Amino acid sequence: MQLLVLGATGRVGSHIITLALQGGHHVTALVRNPEKINKRHDRLTVIQGNVLESEDLLRAIQGVDAVISALNTDGTTTLSKSMPLLINAMGQEGLKRIITVGTAGILQSRTEPEKLRYQSSESRRKSTRAAEEHEQVYTLLKGSTLEWTIVCPTYLPDGEVCGNYRVERDVLPEGGTEITVGDTAEFTYRQLSDRRFINARVGICY
Template sequence: MRISLFGGTGRVGSLLLTKFLDDGHHVTALARNPEKLPVHPNLTVIQGDAKELAAIATTILGSEAVVSALGTDKTTTLSEAIPHMIQAMKDEKIKRILTIGTAGILQSRIDPEQLRYEAGDSNRKLTAAAEEHDAAYRALSASNLDWTIICPTYLPDGEPTGIYRTEDNRLPLEGKQISTGDTAHFAAHELIACNHLHARVGIAY
């Protein structure tokens, strides 16, 4: 498959990149600092900023699916980039997009009418990152794309085990954490399998 990847230098994104290349996919990755990405015959690197439509359109050109592992890092990069991805995908007639989100945008078990970050499920005082992911979720849910948002909770580094729980639109009951390795493992599989279309998928051990 020909995959466009955004956020490929991040904690989950770098693992996704390795997984995609190991599985024989062809990847085009956008990066502000291309030197942070490996050299591989199946990897094409585009230097640019995900906040710019032209850079995203160039990266997406010729792809069959789009993956975003963009973080927030106290910026508006994510909320600015997702609408550009949606537009570029429409222009190229690409339907499949998978993104890495956060458990904060899953439905609350305290108040099912609210999201976890709104209802205080996680007890986190700062909500700026969740608000960015929420904006991305709202943009994707309003599109006609085949989207999936993988929503990990506490995310320590760790190797994939392939043993974890998932639940559409909610965090699995008593879920406390999931490793970067298993998040990437599930995301890479779901991109192809399309078992959770138009859903936010909570993932935890």
Template sequence: MKIALFGATGRVGENILRYALDDGHQVKALVRSKPPFEHSNLESIVGDIRKAEDVEKTLEGTEAIFSAIGTDRTTTLSQAMPLIINAMKAKKIRRIITIGTAGILNSRMSPGELRFQGGDSNRKLTFAAEEHAAAFRLLEKTNLDWTIVCPTYLPDGKAYGNYRIEKDFLPEGGKQITVGDTAEFAYKQLENPEFIGSRVGIAY
């Protein structure tokens, strides 16, 4: 399969990239300067995810998309998602798997609100959650086959495999999940239709 990947130089994105290449997929990655490494099945496109022509070039000829775009106190994610959605529709690509944050899962404390709005999260700064929420709301309005993987606190670490998942909620008592397990679970969704049209909370 030919896969488009945004955020390939980030912690989760690079892990997803390695999984895809190890499985023999071809990957087109949009990067700002240079890819994290070279590989015969990796085509790196240097560009700006906030420019429609660069997004369209990355999606050309692909069948599915992974987005691991970080927020980094910028509006890059909310600027990029409309461009990705428009390009997907134009090129008739249906499947997109994105990395979100636990803040955009449903609140257990305040039904009808998201965790970052309902007081479930201890985080005082909500900018990142607001960016991810904007991306979620955009995808939610489409008929695309989207899945948003929503990790809680995300330390570096390998994939252990002993995590818990829950559709649209953070598993009860979940405090953290490694980068490795987040990437592994997200990558597995490429062949798994179970969570299409859903957010998925992941934690130990």
């Protein structure tokens, strides 16, 4: 399979590239700073570009079978502003499958089901800016014709793949407090072949 990975220089994105290459896939990474990718592989193509430029996205997406986005908010609006461009580029290429990494804040609240977690008393975070960015992406994907999955981890410490985690559609599994970067990447990568969570958010935690 030919994959486009966005956010490839981040913590989760770099793990996803490693897993995809180990799985025999061809990977294209669209990055602003190619020097930040220290991997060299004959199935890895690194393209310098910006997700806020339609031409760069179209160049990177040619011949791709699926997109995995591990873009984070970085204190900017890049996440929400790039998604309409990405949806448009995928439409032009006739591409359907996209898997993104979001945040547990955009899952439904268990205590206040009419609210998202970040809007409810379940959330302990004082700042809601990142969750609001991810909510915009969720809204855009819901309104598209794509086959999307949003993986929604809670607190995300560094750590390798353990494999012993819990997932649940649209809510965070009860009592969950954290999930490592490695396990988040592993579950995200597995969505390429797992169609149980098409057009759904997935809460993931230990």
